[in-house]
Amino acid sequence: MSEPLLQITGLNKSFGPVHVLHDVDLTVPAGEVTALVGDNGAGKTTLVKCVAGIHASDSGEVRFRGETVHLRGPKDAAALGIEVVYQDLALADNLDIVANMFLGRERGRSWLLDEASMEEAARSTLASLGVRTVKSVRTPVASLSGGQRQTVAIAKAVLWNSNLVLLDEPTAALGVAQTRQVLDLVRRLAEQGLGVVLISHNLVDVFEVADRIAVLYLGRMAAQVRTADVTHSQVVELITAGRSGDLGLARPEAAVL
Numbered sequence: 001m002s003e004p005l006l007q008i009t010g011l012n013k014s015f016g017p018v019h020v021l022h023d024v025d026l027t028v029p030a031g032e033v034t035a036l037v038g039d040n041g042a043g044k045t046t047l048v049k050c051v052a053g054i055h056a057s058d059s060g061e062v063r064f065r066g067e068t069v070h071l072r073g074p075k076d077a078a079a080l081g082i083e084v085v086y087q088d089l090a091l092a093d094n095l096d097i098v099a100n101m102f103l104g105r106e107r108g109r110s111w112l113l114d115e116a117s118m119e120e121a122a123r124s125t126l127a128s129l130g131v132r133t134v135k136s137v138r139t140p141v142a143s144l145s146g147g148q149r150q151t152v153a154i155a156k157a158v159l160w161n162s163n164l165v166l167l168d169e170p171t172a173a174l175g176v177a178q179t180r181q182v183l184d185l186v187r188r189l190a191e192q193g194l195g196v197v198l199i200s201h202n203l204v205d206v207f208e209v210a211d212r213i214a215v216l217y218l219g220r221m222a223a224q225v226r227t228a229d230v231t232h233s234q235v236v237e238l239i240t241a242g243r244s245g246d247l248g249l250a251r252p253e254a255a256v257l
């Protein structure tokens, strides 16, 4: 039972001649929030897309609940209960909340969708996540605020009996109150037993919500630490220099080459 939910070992990914991820290791336990941090271009989104089966990795091993898995496409990831909420939110503006949450996975036959059951599932998922700011699940997404949209995107990800949810900068475009809501939601997902990976540039949020922090530096995993064991300035140093005291890459300068 001590197997982590997700364990990545030695993952490499290149785009043509550009080697983006170098021998990346990442451990994500269930029931915890793992923050994935790093400067712009460090490879965070690329790593998440490898886990989601969107990018094929060049080498490395991915274990899910202790078993080696091959993520050849988004369907392989979805079958394991891996869901991603992307940096650029993919919600259809003209559709309402229910339709968005079930987009591509509608219940019922094509000529007779089971609207009542989808509506109930959408409502109960939002309720189970403590979402109270959305008045009706029949509201078109176009008329929601940024925070409400993010909430719907996250609820959509957890509707599918997910085990692991990866959130790529879910609060980047949000105000204070909306960020609060989303961070509360992120915590609740972990409390429900899911593994959560949160990409964020906001270290205040990271220190508040994450149990563990993984730092990518120029495509290399500089450190994976428990939040309680590090200071804010150590994490800043790891992000910007790849090393902080005893923590980090042995030779961060070699990573630049």
Ligand SMILES: Nc1ncnc2c1ncn2[C@@H]1O[C@H](COP(=O)(O)OP(=O)(O)OP(=O)(O)O)[C@@H](O)[C@H]1O
Residues within 6 Å of the ligand: 015, 018, 020, 038, 039, 040, 041, 042, 043, 044, 045, 046, 047
């Ligand atoms: N499809 C692609 N083709 C070629 N290069 C890519 C592709 N996607 C990403 N890259 C490159 O990979 C590197 C890592 O990009 P990635 O988007 O993973 O960074 P990131 O850590 O998510 O950054 P940010 O914080 O700005 O979102 C960058 O140098 C980027 O230019």
Ligand SMILES: [Mg+2]
Residues within 6 Å of the ligand: 044, 045, 046, 087, 168
């Ligand atoms: Mg990114």
